Amino acid sequence: MSLVQSANLVDNLFDRDSLELSGTRDGYGKGLVELGKRDERVVVLCADLTESTRSNYFRDEFPERFVQVGVAEQNLITVGAGLAAAGKVPYMASYAAFSPGRCWEQIRTTFGYNALHGVVAGAHAGVSVGPDGATHQAVEDIATMRTIAGCTVLVPSDTRGAFKATIATLDTPQLVYIRFGRDKYPSFTTDETPFEIGKAEVYYEGTDVTVVACGPLVYESLQAAKALEGEISVEVIDSSTIKPLDINTIATSARKTGAVVTAEEATVIGGLGGAVAEGLAREYPVPMEFVGMQDTYGESGTADEILTKYNMKSADVVEAIRKVLKRKS
């Protein structure tokens, strides 16, 4: 049981309070600026949430390639599709509750089925958007986007992962959905941490149980593995690509451990948990537990209060591990 050295995570990984805090949306904003420098075709659209989606970083560098559409998420996507059809590569940001929340059909028809390259960025996803309440807490977005044929779905786990994921979308010439949170999360990866679309990364090796996580739940899962050290040997996998899922890495781990817990800040119905269950049902079925929103809505509160109340902290991952191990044959 040990940390995977090639993952190149930060040295002070388990000292939560000493870690730099940064939003995944900041990684998106910085990634956009880098993409703008690399490729003239890149255009950025936003629906009246320019600062909170960090689209302003790009707007300030490349104002002529920034398109404000106003409070109009259907237009965000369909204008983006027109730009893409005429040779641009559009990055379209709003809050995930609104896009893809409101404009799923436009995304499906004008990008997915229409086979155009564009990136839908869903910010403030999950419940950690906090005090705004359940209307603004998208927990369904992973599931709804995953069902669109040919759509790549990315959920980066910290700000550096978000930067790398954003950069990687330029060379993924199809519809991509990328999900960000509002809250600042511990930055626990480094510039040297591997990132590849379609590849899950094993960060922590173990033999008793596998935890497959995405987004901020990756760090919570690492903390859970640490807390159980000496008692239960936990393998932690960052599945930052939900689709196409890296089922080889996940099934290889499941064959070794014989039990799997998934952890995500989203509904367990059809999200990462659903994807892993579908994959393992084919490859190597094992007992599973699912950490995430259990077919319910969030509410107002601080991010920490809500994550605690709805059981998405490291202690909840620990509990899910204990539960699944009881069913392991």
Next chain:
Amino acid sequence: MDKITNVKELRLKATDVREDIVKMLHEAESGHSAGPLGMADIFTALYFNVANIQPDNPEWAERDRIVLSNGHICPVLYSCMARTGYFPVEELMTLRKLGSRLQGHPHRTALPGLENTSGPLGSGTSQAAGMALALKMDGTNQHVWCLTSDGEQQEGNTWEGVMFAAAKKLDNLTVIMDRNYIQIDGNTEDILPLEPLGDKYRQFNWHVIEVDGHNMEAIVDAMERSKNQHDRPTLILADVVPGKGVKYMENEYEWHGKPPKTEEELSQALADLAEVRKQIEADQMT
């Protein structure tokens, strides 16, 4: 492609297109009749005269973009594409059949020359606006033509696009609306009133041209005038008779969403169109 500049020839071509439409729909045994027949004159004017296109080179970078928003009237689009040379006319009879490039609603990647995939209503204006914006960013003079229906003015997405196109001063965009007053459930003004449509667009800072959708000379003139606007997109609000040319379909909303299924319906429709052709040929005024 040689443009047809003679009005009489354009009208005869539109009659060819109408014949294609009824034959295709009869063969397919499903599909929409009234919309395509109503829009035959406008599509003919656009494809055979006004639009700057190269059907034998559909990816030509300098082409005008033609965006069909209400995909269900695609038989008229397919007929014009075939008869301008995008694909063989015989292929029209594959409409809606398994393996056909002529999907029941147009699918861009299935058929070279299509600029968009459509069917779900209300998103064409925005896509056309996005294309027009991209062409402006690239500093070209190409024009974007968007064909839309009156029914889809009930979609919120339409008005998001209408606001956006005016805000971005997209004078390289012309939207042509099939104002035929029918939708699936009945008359538009009974289902959810749209009037005053022209004034609505004017209030949204569009240039509006109202035209008789079956007066070929006026249609071509309106399209040409729309290209010379500055700082405003143009709406050509076309007064169209749904089912035009086939007497038993004209102005009957029941024919919005069904084909001429029986042999009698087909032969009556073709007889009506033969009469139309005879009248055009006899008409000395054009």
